Amino acid sequence: MRNIIALLCGLAFGAGLAVSSMTDTAKVLGFLDVLGNWMPDLAFVVGAAACVILVTFPFVMRRKSPLMSLRFLLPATQFINGRLVGGAALYGIGLGLYGYFPGSAMASLVYQDWKTAIFIAAMLIGMTLANKVSAK
Amino acid sequence: MLAYTTPLVGGVLIGTSTVFLLLFLGRIAGIGGIVWGAVSAQPDNAWRWLFVVGLLLGPLLYHILSNTPFPPASSLQWWHAALGGLLVGFGIKWGADFTSSQGALGIAWLSTRYLFAAVIFTGTGIATLYVVRHLVPGL
Numbered sequence: 001m002r003n004i005i006a007l008l009c010g011l012a013f014g015a016g017l018a019v020s021s022m023t024d025t026a027k028v029l030g031f032l033d034v035l036g037n038w039m040p041d042l043a044f045v046v047g048a049a050a051c052v053i054l055v056t057f058p059f060v061m062r063r064k065s066p067l068m069s070l071r072f073l074l075p076a077t078q079f080i081n082g083r084l085v086g087g088a089a090l091y092g093i094g095l096g097l098y099g100y101f102p103g104s105a106m107a108s109l110v111y112q113d114w115k116t117a118i119f120i121a122a123m124l125i126g127m128t129l130a131n132k133v134s135a136k
Numbered sequence: 137m138l139a140y141t142t143p144l145v146g147g148v149l150i151g152t153s154t155v156f157l158l159l160f161l162g163r164i165a166g167i168g169g170i171v172w173g174a175v176s177a178q179p180d181n182a183w184r185w186l187f188v189v190g191l192l193l194g195p196l197l198y199h200i201l202s203n204t205p206f207p208p209a210s211s212l213q214w215w216h217a218a219l220g221g222l223l224v225g226f227g228i229k230w231g232a233d234f235t236s237s238q239g240a241l242g243i244a245w246l247s248t249r250y251l252f253a254a255v256i257f258t259g260t261g262i263a264t265l266y267v268v269r270h271l272v273p274g275l
Binding site: 035079095 | 156
């Protein structure tokens with residue numbers, strides 16, 4: 001049952017990205033192009049998602065545990081440190097270079113553009129590298 | 137349809153997915169983290185793979201059922217994709233698994249950490265695009 005819920009959540013997430021054209025790198029790059037031909041679409045997507053979460057989140061977190069797991073696994077740290085700043089900065093450069101978030105890149109795999117597969121492979125290599133560097 | 141109907145509908149779908157994953161499984165829908173967990177063989181992994189399957193099937197179903205064409209392929213070079221992916225992946229792990237949905241989550245949670253990261257990556261994203269598209273076109 002957990003797995004069916006996960007599948008349905010993936011379906012909704014992927015469909016949401018496609019409906020809102022976030023699987024189109026031109027739209028994401030268009031949002032970043034504030035000094036050129038600015039496309040505000042991304043702001044509407046984030047705003048709508050935030051509204052849904054804002055309204056429902058208190059009801060979810062009032063529970064002691066999730067419906068089908070033992071406990072909520074939320075990010076442990078709330079610290080703002082140099083690594084968060086550096087990580088977010090590098091992430092933004094990557095985003096500005098090609099126009100994919102991890103989610104939109106994954107959802108775009110079905111469009112069968114080989115450059116999307118390159119993006120995903122490079123992303124996994126980047127994660128491996130960061131883990132290796134951090135472990136030292 | 138109104139100009140921004142589809143981004144709003146998409147955002148509601150994404151927000152709903154995020155809330156349900158939290159309500160049922162107690163997990164945050166950070167796609168980078170879920171994909172990483174899936175390929176690096178974490179324990180209790182079936183849900184991650186099924187989430188990924190859904191993530192791929194969702195767009196396919198949408199395009200087929202609504203008869204909407206796929207978006208045009210990016211005109212950028214393969215190395216933009218390679219370098220972009222590398223930096224996105226490195227950044228996520230280096231920044232200790234912040235997620236891209238943090239824009240929405242951060243607002244909802246009033247998490248300063250999430251909002252702070254979102255402001256920074258949007259800033260460097262705008263700067264990078266400005267350089268690549270306007271300052272040194274053809275880079």
